[in-house]
Amino acid sequence: MRIALFGDIHANLEALEAVLQDAEEQSCTHRVCMGDIVGYNADPFACLEMIRSTDWPVVKGNHDEDAAGSHSLEAMNPVAATALQWTRDQLSEEQREWLRNLRMVRQVEDFTVVHSTLDQPQSWNYVTNKFDAMSNFSYQFTNLCFHGHTHVPRIFIRDSRVGEIESDSVEIEPGMKYFINTGSVGQPRDGDWRACYAIYDIPTSRVYFRRVEYDLATTQQKIIAAGLPEVLAERLAEGR
């Protein structure tokens, strides 16, 4: 069994298609989605339909929740709020209902999946260092947990202490806990514009990140054509 784990797609259809194609070429047998299917980019309808038409496990992201809701977006940064209001208008009530009903946490095989953290999934906390990761580990009952939300691929580990492994792959050892951010498909923020996801190869107990080029120019053109803030197109090229 070889599982592709991907999230923070953010309505970037070209990046999603490229990742799914790569997962196919990498002989992945299963797929799991870490949430934030919509928000920011120009293809929320198509991305949502592509995921919804499968039986892949999916967890809810904060942008999924905001796009599904009708609460005010005033507290949010203006660019994200503009994109989310636009996204709400693109989705049908039935699609928004589907997003609303997504679960916050799921267990798949021998691992757990959450968009942000296990300690307070509804608070959408960001894990940007090992101290942030500590509170998650107290609530992590499987050796391995995958998450997203910061759009930066990272590997946190707990044995006697919490630390971070700076690598693009890791071997999962018994007795240790791992909290792995699979990066972002549709809006990476680690300085690399290419779509990011992770593969968990169960027979060899290895997790590794993949970076995949996609048709960035088309994604950018769609953002401009939709009337979304231009900064959303620019940041994709910079991976931030």
Ligand code: ZN
């Ligand atoms: Zn996100």
